[in-house]
Amino acid sequence: MKGTRYRYSEAPIWQAQREYYEEKGTKAWNNDQVPQYITSNPMIATAYAEMIFGFLQDRAAAGDRSEPVYIVELGAGAGRLAFHVLIELTQLIDYAGISLPPFCYIMTDLAMNNVQAWREHPALQRFIAEGVLDFARFDAVQDSVLHLVVSGITIDEGKLQQPLIVVANYFFDGIPQELLYIGDGKVYEADVYVEQPESKASLQPAEWLKQIKLRYEHRRAAEYEQETYPYRDVIALYQEQLEDSHFLFPAAGIACLERLNRLSLSGFVLITADKGDHLLDNWKFAEPPELVLHGSFSLTANYHAIQYVYEQKGAMALFPPHHYKNINVGAILHLNQPLDYPNLRLAYRRWMERFGPDDFFNMKWWVDLHLDSMGMQQILSFWRLGGYDAEFFIQSTKRISALLPESNDEEKQDLLHGIQRMWSSYYIMEQRYDLALDAGLILFEMDRYEASKFYLEISVEEQQDEVVSTVYYCLAICCFELDFIEEGKGYLQKLLELEPDNEEALALLNC
Numbered sequence: 131m132k133g134t135r136y137r138y139s140e141a142p143i144w145q146a147q148r149e150y151y152e153e154k155g156t157k158a159w160n161n162d163q164v165p166q167y168i169t170s171n172p173m174i175a176t177a178y179a180e181m182i183f184g185f186l187q188d189r190a191a192a193g194d195r196s197e198p199v200y201i202v203e204l205g206a207g208a209g210r211l212a213f214h215v216l217i218e219l220t221q222l223i224d225y226a227g228i229s230l231p232p233f234c235y236i237m238t239d240l241a242m243n244n245v246q247a248w249r250e251h252p253a254l255q256r257f258i259a260e261g262v263l264d265f266a267r268f269d270a271v272q273d274s275v276l277h278l279v280v281s282g283i284t285i286d287e288g289k290l291q292q293p294l295i296v297v298a299n300y301f302f303d304g305i306p307q308e309l310l311y312i313g314d315g316k317v318y319e320a321d322v323y324v325e326q327p328e329s330k331a332s333l334q335p336a337e338w339l340k341q342i343k344l345r346y347e348h349r350r351a352a353e354y355e356q357e358t359y360p361y362r363d364v365i366a367l368y369q370e371q372l373e374d375s376h377f378l379f380p381a382a383g384i385a386c387l388e389r390l391n392r393l394s395l396s397g398f399v400l401i402t403a404d405k406g407d408h409l410l411d412n413w414k415f416a417e418p419p420e421l422v423l424h425g426s427f428s429l430t431a432n433y434h435a436i437q438y439v440y441e442q443k444g445a446m447a448l449f450p451p452h453h454y455k456n457i458n459v460g461a462i463l464h465l466n467q468p469l470d471y472p473n474l475r476l477a478y479r480r481w482m483e484r485f486g487p488d489d490f491f492n493m494k495w496w497v498d499l500h501l502d503s504m505g506m507q508q509i510l511s512f513w514r515l516g517g518y519d520a521e522f523f524i525q526s527t528k529r530i531s532a533l534l535p536e537s538n539d540e541e542k543q544d545l546l547h548g549i550q551r552m553w554s555s556y557y558i559m560e561q562r563y564d565l566a567l568d569a570g571l572i573l574f575e576m577d578r579y580e581a582s583k584f585y586l587e588i589s590v591e592e593q594q595d596e597v598v599s600t601v602y603y604c605l606a607i608c609c610f611e612l613d614f615i616e617e618g619k620g621y622l623q624k625l626l627e628l629e630p631d632n633e634e635a636l637a638l639l640n641c
């Protein structure tokens with residue numbers, strides 16, 4: 131191992147981070163290597179959709195109904211958040227039936243592989259066709275312009291009349307940040323020594339990140355104390371309030387927001403979720419940060435600095451008044467008159483402050499551990515609270531199956547309804563899961579033969595060579611119950627191809 135000294139934001143860890151995402155593409159989320167549930171589930175997406183819907187109402191109230199509102203998601207990753215936001219937002223707009231400005235959601239990422247995967251994703255095609263979804267490769271560290279791949283439009287400086295909405299989840303914690311230290315009221319950069327194995331070239335980024343060792347040394351950095359430093363005020367506050375403390379400073383994140391700000395003549399709204407602290411207390415006496423490894427790595431976002439810098443410019447920052455546990459969700463209204471956006475602010479109050487994505491995740495954590503003691507009504511309620519999320523259904527199928535013999539018709543009716551809702555908003559990830567099989571088997575146990583047949587046939591179609599005999603058996607019974615005798619016999623023949631001596635199938639064929 132040999133150690134080389136770097137400025138923190140220029141250390142090779144950031145290059146490894148970029149390589150990881152660019153090489154893996156949407157496979158980065160296989161086996162939950164990079165976590166996505168907490169920032170991409172239907173509950174958080176609904177909260178975002180409500181805020182965007184509120185913003186569209188506010189723009190309409192101000193008389194701005196003709197110019198489109200662009201929503202740019204930075205680091206959109208697997209794409210699941212965008213999909214759920216679009217589902218909910220389009221439904222809200224249809225339901226309300228009020229006149230609003232048109233909108234277009236732009237999914238962006240550093241990794242071109244992700245952009246290509248979204249473009250071809252079956253679940254996104256209807257939104258592309260409706261003209262409400264577009265894509266762009268956008269490197270937040272340096273790009274200033276958005277080239278939209280579907281419409282061919284280029285969004286550059288001053289192009290937008292409406293404010294831009296920027297969505298950024300698990301984003302500011304993973305792009306380069308400065309690491310600074312305050313001691314005796316003076317500012318230092320915490321340089322990092324990266325001790326790395328000799329064999330760097332042969333290692334994958336994830337493996338290299340696991341093997342390196344980091345140590346820190348302070349270097350006096352008086353330039354942060356000069357009036358010319360662009361974020362002088364916030365650094366001065368840190369000099370005053372912090373002692374013997376390290377903190378990450380999001381210079382690259384703020385520079386990215388500034389470049390995006392220039393695209394519109396009317397400012398931006400940032401909606402963002404992260405392991406990110408907006409309270410200065412969290413940085414007091416902090417040691418240098420540890421890299422949290424998950425294939426790539428993450429740190430903690432300094433929401434306090436972003437909030438402070440934009441409040442200085444007249445923005446309104448919304449963060450929950452309580453402490454967060456897993457994910458902090460904030461909104462920065464960098465707009466001419468933030469108070470003129472009551473619907474947006476109300477949506478934040480209703481969907482983040484009152485009970486937000488962090489509260490939901492805390493409860494999900496508990497529910498996962500206690501599923502075996504939950505009744506059908508509690509399962510249905512929690513599933514509804516989570517927006518009929520597929521992940522919760524997949525986790526609960528065993529318990530649902532155990533509860534079905536005692537369940538009444540109303541509960542079964544609600545289960546069927548939930549499965550239909552879940553299926554209509556299911557976003558297939560790179561690592562496929564046979565959700566149709568789970569749905570079909572539960573419906574079979576509920577004697578809902580028509581619906582069961584619908585899902586089991588999808589499963590057969592998708593699994594092709596891996597269909598198990600039980601599925602053919604259930605399909606045959608569904609067909610007989612629905613009076614599709616010949617079709618049912620066909621499924622029994624398929625079952626017998628897999629298991630020639632299956633007695634039940636032979637008996638059914640001979641009756």
Ligand SMILES: C[S@@+](CC[C@H](N)C(=O)[O-])C[C@H]1O[C@@H](n2cnc3c(N)ncnc32)[C@H](O)[C@@H]1O
Nearest residue numbers: 151166169205206207239240269270271299300
């Ligand atoms: C931790 S993932 C978060 C993905 C998604 N937002 C979520 O919440 O699941 C970080 C994402 O940011 C992207 N990313 C990393 N560096 C970037 C950069 N400099 N510019 C734009 N995107 C970047 C990665 O490719 C990845 O998709």
